[in-house]
Amino acid sequence: MFSQSEENYIKTIYHLALDSDKGISTNAIAKQLDTKASSVTDMIKKLSEKEVVVYKKYQGVKLTDFGRKVATGIIRKHRLWEVFLVEKLNFSWDEVHEVAEQLEHIKSPKLINELDAFLGYPKHDPHGDPIPDEEGNIHQIEKNLLSVLPKGTVGVCVGVNDSSSDFLKFLDKQGIGLGVEITIIDIEPFDGSLTIEINNKPLSISNKIASNLYIKKI
Amino acid sequence: MFSQSEENYIKTIYHLALDSDKGISTNAIAKQLDTKASSVTDMIKKLSEKEVVVYKKYQGVKLTDFGRKVATGIIRKHRLWEVFLVEKLNFSWDEVHEVAEQLEHIKSPKLINELDAFLGYPKHDPHGDPIPDEEGNIHQIEKNLLSVLPKGTVGVCVGVNDSSSDFLKFLDKQGIGLGVEITIIDIEPFDGSLTIEINNKPLSISNKIASNLYIKKI
DNA sequence: ATTAATTTTTAGACAAGACTAAAAATTAAC
DNA sequence: GTTAATTTTTAGTCTTGTCTAAAAATTAAT
Numbered sequence: 309m310f311s312q313s314e315e316n317y318i319k320t321i322y323h324l325a326l327d328s329d330k331g332i333s334t335n336a337i338a339k340q341l342d343t344k345a346s347s348v349t350d351m352i353k354k355l356s357e358k359e360v361v362v363y364k365k366y367q368g369v370k371l372t373d374f375g376r377k378v379a380t381g382i383i384r385k386h387r388l389w390e391v392f393l394v395e396k397l398n399f400s401w402d403e404v405h406e407v408a409e410q411l412e413h414i415k416s417p418k419l420i421n422e423l424d425a426f427l428g429y430p431k432h433d434p435h436g437d438p439i440p441d442e443e444g445n446i447h448q449i450e451k452n453l454l455s456v457l458p459k460g461t462v463g464v465c466v467g468v469n470d471s472s473s474d475f476l477k478f479l480d481k482q483g484i485g486l487g488v489e490i491t492i493i494d495i496e497p498f499d500g501s502l503t504i505e506i507n508n509k510p511l512s513i514s515n516k517i518a519s520n521l522y523i524k525k526i
Numbered sequence: 527m528f529s530q531s532e533e534n535y536i537k538t539i540y541h542l543a544l545d546s547d548k549g550i551s552t553n554a555i556a557k558q559l560d561t562k563a564s565s566v567t568d569m570i571k572k573l574s575e576k577e578v579v580v581y582k583k584y585q586g587v588k589l590t591d592f593g594r595k596v597a598t599g600i601i602r603k604h605r606l607w608e609v610f611l612v613e614k615l616n617f618s619w620d621e622v623h624e625v626a627e628q629l630e631h632i633k634s635p636k637l638i639n640e641l642d643a644f645l646g647y648p649k650h651d652p653h654g655d656p657i658p659d660e661e662g663n664i665h666q667i668e669k670n671l672l673s674v675l676p677k678g679t680v681g682v683c684v685g686v687n688d689s690s691s692d693f694l695k696f697l698d699k700q701g702i703g704l705g706v707e708i709t710i711i712d713i714e715p716f717d718g719s720l721t722i723e724i725n726n727k728p729l730s731i732s733n734k735i736a737s738n739l740y741i742k743k744i
Numbered sequence: 745a746t747t748a749a750t751t752t753t754t755a756g757a758c759a760a761g762a763c764t765a766a767a768a769a770t771t772a773a774c
Numbered sequence: 775g776t777t778a779a780t781t782t783t784t785a786g787t788c789t790t791g792t793c794t795a796a797a798a799a800t801t802a803a804t
Contacts, residue, residue, distance in 0.1 A: 313761065334782055347762050349783055354760090366769060366782060397640035407634045414632075416625045422615035531791065552752055565792055567753055572790095584752060584799060 310358075312413045315382050316341065317351050318360055319412075321371055322379030331368025380444035386412040387433035387440075388423050394434040395427065401434040401485075402476035435476075436467025436486050436522060454490065455500065455519035461492045467522035475520060483507055490523060528576075530631045533600050534559065535569050536578055537630075539589055540597035549586025598662035604630040605651035605658075606641050612652040613645060619652040619703075620694035653694075654685025654704050654740060670743070672708070673718065673736035679710045685740035693738060701725055708741060 310318070320340045324332045334352070338345045356363040360375035371379060389411040393399035399407070421442070424430075431447065432438055440446045451466050465488045468475065479485060483506060491505040500515030528536070538558050542550045552570070556563045574581040578593035589597060607629040611617035617625070639660070642648075649665065650656055658664045669684050683706045686693065697703060701724060709723040718733030 311760080335780095343761095344763060345782065346764080346784080350761075393637070396644055397637065399636070399640070403636070407632070407637050410632045410634070414625070414628045416628070418617070418621070419611070419615065419625050422617070426614055529790080553750090561791095562793060563752065564754080564794080568791075 309415065310360075310378065314351070314355065314358075314360075315378075315413055317348075317355060318371070318375060318379050319382050319386075321361065321369060322376065322383070325371060331370050333368045337369075377444050380440040380446065382412050384440040384442075384444075385414070385420050387437060388420060388427065388430070390433045390435075391427050391430045391439070392423060395430075400476075400480070401471075402473040402480070404434060405471060405473075432467075432486075434486070435471050436465075449524060451522040451524050453519050454492070454502070454504075454521040454523045455515055457492060457523060457525070459492050459495050461523070461525060462489070463491075463523035463525045464489055465521060466524045469520040469522065475517075478517070479521075482511060482513075484521070489526075490521075527633070528578075528596065532569070532573065532576075532578075533596075533631055535566075535573060536589070536593060536597050537600050537604075539579065539587060540594065540601070543589060549588050551586045555587075595662050598658040598664065600630050602658040602660075602662075603632070603638050605655060606638060606645065606648070608651045608653075609645050609648045609657075610641060613648075618694075618698070619689075620691040620698070622652060623689060623691075650685075650704075652704070653689050654683075668742060669740040671737050672710070672720070672722075672739040672741050673733055675710060675741060675743070677710050677713050679741070679743060680707070681709075681741035681743045682707055683739060684742040687738040687740065693735075696735070697739075700729060700731075702739070707744075708739075 317337065320337055321332050324336055324340060334345045334348045337348045337352075341348070352361060352363050352369055355361045355375070356369075359372055360378060361369040361371055363369045386408045389408045390404040393404045393407060394401060430439060436451075438446050438448055449466065452463075453469065454463075457463070465484060465486055467486070468479070484490075488506060492502055493505050493510060494503040496502070500518070501512060502515070502518050503510055503512050505511070535555065538555055539550050542554055542558060552563045552566045555566045555570075559566070570579060570581050570587055573579045573593070574587070577590055578596060579587040579589055581587045604626045607626045608622040611622045611625060612619060648657060656664050656666055667684065670681075671687065672681075675681070683702060683704055685704070686697070702708075706724060710720060711723050711728060712721040714720070718736070719730060720733070720736050721728055721730050723729070
């Protein structure tokens with residue numbers, strides 16, 4: 309069906325397309341995949357022939373419906389494997405990405421559907437991201453970046469915007485994780501840093517931290 | 527470290543070396559991997575440079591100690607994944623091979639050791655084959671092919687010599703599986719076919735079947 | 745011990761996926 | 775609306791792993 313390399317391009321285009329409804333530029337893909345623009349052009353031609361993307365020279369690419377289906381299939385696998393690693397194999401949320409990047413390419417519909425059942429049909433991965441169903445439908449819950457909410461807001465941490473190991477380890481250190489209740493005590497106008505209350509203790513965090521944490525109001 | 531292709535060659539050489547202590551021929555490897563002898567020669571050169579095998583032109587190859595370690599590592603992963611698929615994901619023993627062939631190439635020491643623990647440190651895969659430990663040690667239990675045992679033998683099925691789907695499905699159909707008790711009632715001198723008793727019922731099986739079933743005497 | 749058959753290796757080609765360097769198209773700047 | 779800067783594409787090369795066809799080495803046959 310698709311090679312690992314093709315799958316990585318498809319997944320990347322899908323993610324980049326989430327925050328922009330224009331065509332995705334060759335350069336943006338190259339940057340994300342840490343490769344060269346010329347390599348991207350070559351691959352785009354191939355994916356275009358396979359009807360995964362629509363491509364007009366110099367105008368970026370868009371996924372077709374088919375391409376989107378392929379992308380969500382890969383993301384479904386990636387996130388289910390992440391749940392497996394954390395729930396069953398004692399991985400922490402900052403350790404799962406690498407391994408899931410490999411596991412997402414395993415081809416076996418039975419495997420992934422049985423895994424889904426084995427895990428109890430989880431709705432979210434360990435970073436709070438939704439797990440697409442078999443048809444590619446994604447149920448997004450209502451959530452906001454902590455940085456856009458007003459003083460006094462009480463909510464629960466339901467996701468992160470940055471899944472880098474450094475950020476996740478920082479959160480662990482501060483006792484911040486999915487399901488943890490957070491209250492915005494104060495917002496500093498000068499630099500946008502916040503004082504929040506978490507586990508009944510005050511904590512000061514930068515605006516950058518706050519703009520990578522998703523909160524569900526309660 | 528090693529590419530999937532390299533790993534497949536290493537594994538194949540290891541398996542072929544089990545029943546012959548001479549060098550493994552280029553042709554034998556080609557046949558097993560369903561590829562051409564010329565491709566094998568090329569790969570052997572590479573593996574030789576990487577000190578996985580010892581190679582002298584026209585004389586076949588042998589794994590080095592290092593190569594054997596690599597091979598058992600791959601086999602360990604393959605068999606642990608097979609256990610996972612059968613025990614946790616409702617795969618039957620004739621469905622696991624394909625998927626395990628993919629999963630065995632996933633690179634993550636933590637993954638495989640946690641999986642081992644999660645499965646309760648199993649000693650054998652779903653076909654009765656032993657699972658190497660982290661150091662590559664393999665504990666072989668005492669077993670014989672059903673075809674070499676005398677009339678009157680009572681034993682337990684502990685393994686198969688052929689893991690093809692056709693054979694395994696045949697065994698399922700006849701109620702033969704790991705742990706099932708078998709008594710040799712009679713052996714036909716003409717064609718070596720056997721009458722065995724299984725679950726208190728007599729069953730006639732060909733010599734070919736018998737020479738693919740491993741029995742542990744009790 | 746030559747000839748014949750088989751096995752193995754070389755030589756040259758190809759596809760996938762990546763790269764560099766240069767050309768072409770597009771966008772931005774004045 | 776030209777010129778300049780940027781982005782994208784082309785052209786050509788490289789590596790990995792494969793193939794075919796032919797040459798070389800080994801083994802078998804008489």
